[in-house]
Amino acid sequence: MFDIGFLELLICGIIALLVLGPERLPTAARAAGRWIGGARRMVNQFTSELDRQLKAEELREELRKAGDVGLDDVQSTVRGALDEARQYEHMILSDDKPRNATPSPDTRKTAGKDDQDTSSTEQAPPENRS
Numbered sequence: 001m002f003d004i005g006f007l008e009l010l011i012c013g014i015i016a017l018l019v020l021g022p023e024r025l026p027t028a029a030r031a032a033g034r035w036i037g038g039a040r041r042m043v044n045q046f047t048s049e050l051d052r053q054l055k056a057e058e059l060r061e062e063l064r065k066a067g068d069v070g071l072d073d074v075q076s077t078v079r080g081a082l083d084e085a086r087q088y089e090h091m092i093l094s095d096d097k098p099r100n101a102t103p104s105p106d107t108r109k110t111a112g113k114d115d116q117d118t119s120s121t122e123q124a125p126p127e128n129r130s
Contacts, residue, residue, distance in 0.1 A: 016028065
């Protein structure tokens with residue numbers, strides 16, 4: 001991490017012993033060890049979270065691509081079915097006799113009677129008796 005060799009570590013230890021003294025050196029060493037351990041854990045958590053996010057993004061991208069491929073397959077299947085339906089529709093329509101779009105006279109008479117029936121059921125205004 002810091003590329004410190006054994007000789008450099010030994011020199012740092014001797015200087016710490018001279019500066020802090022033998023009474024405070026163990027306490028300072030423990031505090032330094034805790035600080036370094038905390039820094040390492042923080043770096044490891046950061047890298048693992050970064051790796052998880054990258055893997056999640058790759059998975060999302062793969063799912064998106066797989067969904068697009070599946071969607072293309074479904075669309076082609078639906079288009080094929082619609083084309084077949086159109087072919088059969090032309091066959092069915094050519095077999096049927098052309099139908100007259102105007103209503104028959106019987107239907108017209110029935111419709112006229114319905115209009116008269118609804119007008120007779122309406123109430124007449126009350127007569128004015130004076």
